[in-house]
Amino acid sequence: MTAIPPPAATAERAAAHPQRPVPSGRRGRPANPAVRASILAAALELFAEQGYDATSVNEVVVRAGVTKGALYHYFAAKEDLLYEIYRDHLDQQMADLGEILTSGHDPAAALHRVIENLVVTTITRLPVVTVFGRDMSRLAAERFAALQDDWRRYQEGVRGLIRAGQRDGTFARTTTPELASWMIFGFTNSLPLWYQPDGPLSPAGIAAELNSLVRAALDPNRPEGKEKQ
Amino acid sequence: MTAIPPPAATAERAAAHPQRPVPSGRRGRPANPAVRASILAAALELFAEQGYDATSVNEVVVRAGVTKGALYHYFAAKEDLLYEIYRDHLDQQMADLGEILTSGHDPAAALHRVIENLVVTTITRLPVVTVFGRDMSRLAAERFAALQDDWRRYQEGVRGLIRAGQRDGTFARTTTPELASWMIFGFTNSLPLWYQPDGPLSPAGIAAELNSLVRAALDPNRPEGKEKQ
DNA sequence: ATGGCCATACCGAGCGGTCGGTATTGACGC
């Protein structure tokens, strides 16, 4: 297989968010991780339902069953809730991608797995993806840029696979990796708009369908079509 | 060609927003259409840049070069700005679709034209599409539902074309019209994320590429592929 | 008895929207 650059060390960044320092000789009441987690969960729900700006921190603490004091004890600002949600999501996505890219698959098989993973995790974490696409720009410029960088690297990973497949003849060269990748990402980004858990297709089934669409679109052995118009 | 239901009379609705009643005997200072237009234009710019909630009425009037009084003279509420922007856009899209559907093309040619039109108009009106996807849910329930209905009818028009093509053998039956349509809409919805006016591809070029991708994905004469994994 | 955890009361800023007032016009009697 062709050389594909690994998508950076996300493990370090994960270590930059430790559960808590806990400096050996500790005093006072112990932290309650459930409080912090319930705040994040409530924020995610509400952000997905109403949007970031339309959700007040009061609504968040009410749904989480805590008070404002608790929220501002664990988070310095409302924006931090957004950032943490994104950070977790992107870290997982990047880790998944890295695992697939370093497993020695040929480009077609790797792309197949990436699409499968992307569709399934998107559906699993639909609220995050909803908020991600809509409210990411509400973060401060610096944080926004950092997340944007990761997301860009993810895209480049996918495009690298398409390019590699085009080089070795597995994929047609009739389209650019950019356009093809946006067909994939556009599809997954649209999942929050229409996916119904009780619909006829399972997440894996949707992934399979997208894979077959992509496979057909990139098929190099297609008979010469008579393009109309 | 198979029967395709026309997408409703949008002309009537357009008539429901006349330039102004003007009951013959008119008094007082004449309206200045430029003021109203500049308010809408400023609102669209700012909504696209920052989002609806993050944009204050004050910012709108400053950019439009008018005062708050002028804005609330022409619009009853901030929400009306959003609605008017959406209404115009959807009316045009529905009109375009209706024209293509009633022109007697076969399904493949009609789909080709719809995609071409959708891509080009999306790029032409990128700010509207950006706001449309992000902030449509900020409208009151009734208005939201009305727009959603139109947008649903647009989708059904496209799916009807795919279904018709599958019936007469032009398109492969390996995928559902729903999934295929979301590949198309997902792609166009993602245009605001990456389209650059000074990029290498023209709007028409992008439309052509998407058309060829869709054509390949729906090709019924594809040789049986050896699906891996 | 100390220090981290959290509840409560509260703050200033900024929000969408209003309202009394003024400027500007066309219609109309003359």
Next chain:
DNA sequence: GCGTCAATACCGACCGCTCGGTATGGCCAT
């Protein structure tokens, strides 16, 4: 063609309210 009137166009100070965020202090495990 000219003054008068009525209706519209617009101005900008202001209002009630909610927002994100903070200050303070009681509580409780260590």
